[in-house]
Amino acid sequence: MSTRLLLLADTHVPRRARRLPEQVWRAVAEADLVVHAGDWVEEALLDELEQRSRALLAVWGNNDGPGLRARLPEVARAEVDGVRIAVTHETGAARGREARCEQAFPATDVLVFGHSHIPWDTTTPGGLRLLNPGSPTDRRRQPRCTMATAVADAGTLREVTFVPVER
Structure with a gap:
């Protein structure tokens, strides 16, 4: 059995977009x-x-007020088809990110994060995979808005794809 994942961050609705693009809802x-x-x-x-x-x-995330903070954690964790996933909004500066995250998220296979709106996919020396899907509504300095898809299967994250989002 495998699990199809959709990775999102920094949707900023309705500040950056009135609603999510239909392409995101299909995903x-x-x-x-x-x-x-x-x-x-x-x-x-x-x-x-x-x-x-x-x-x-x-x-x-940092732009989310008391209502969202009351309903959501700062860090979320789940094991999905044997893949240990953690989610947080901000990981700090790009410089030193791998070492910081590896230390802060032991016993984690994949860390999904946001904040920068910049798609990111790296793996630390210890094997922690860091993924930022970008933003489907606010590309900032990127050529396009993005989201990411992946498949968790038998302890492995595979088929990680950054998907351009048309607005």
């Missing part, structure tokens, strides 16, 4: 688990994702 419908690394901005999007996704693993 939500196809995913077994949606992972959201924070910066929702309003609770309505969390409500909608909870209703429309099969399962949701999510955290709050």
